[in-house]
Amino acid sequence: MPDKVADISIGNLQPGDEWLVHRLWERANSQSQGSIGGHTWGVRSLGRHIDRDPSLALWKGGDLCAVILYRKQGELVEIDLLATDPNHQNQGKMLALFQELIKKNQDVNEIWLELHESNTSALAFYQKVGFQKVGERKDYYGKGETAYLLSLTLS
Ligand SMILES: CC(C)(COP(=O)(O)OP(=O)(O)OC[C@H]1O[C@@H](n2cnc3c(N)ncnc32)[C@H](O)[C@@H]1OP(=O)(O)O)[C@@H](O)C(=O)NCCC(=O)NCCS
Secondary structure, three states, rough: OOOOOOEEEEEOOOOOHHHHHHHHHHHHHHHHOOOOOOOOOOOOHHHHHHHHOOOEEEEEEEEEEEEEEEEEEOOEEEOOOOOOOOHOOOOOOHHHHHHHHHOOOOOOOOEEEEEEEOOOOHHHHHHOOOOEEEEEEEEOOOOOEEEEEEEEEOO
């Protein structure tokens, strides 16, 4: 996807964007069918992540539509936060952002993340882009709440 099409732009998050990311995350969380996971993202922890680690954001006009916060360790990318604002879901926006993640990280051979077992819409998204379940952690999000470990191998 070109960097700017029909008022849509993709770029890094900047210091100060943590408030917008927090709002998007809270909205995505409250409207999600399954549990997004146990990690509660506060504005401060988001700010620290944006300062230290890479991120990608998709904007339409002035609206923040979708975000991916991740860490890179050698040839591995670990996704920490991935969400689309409910007003912008099911329009291919995360697919576009995820393609940009892969384009930007061509030296990477694996993308990895944890997912709450009840989060079926996110699981459908991850399977669509090629992730496979490689393990699970029982009680990871609390008693009886399992995390799936998902991995995408890149050639
Ligand atoms: C998962 C999520 C990021 C998908 O974002 P999105 O921008 O709506 O996704 P896209 O429109 O790019 O969807 C791409 C593909 O993913 C799959 N998909 C996305 N949402 C889906 C849903 N609710 N149900 C089934 N499949 C879905 C579809 O295959 C879709 O392709 P298609 O439209 O051609 O069928 C979004 O639902 C979200 O923010 N959920 C809450 C946050 C979350 O759970 N994050 C993951 C925590 S690890």
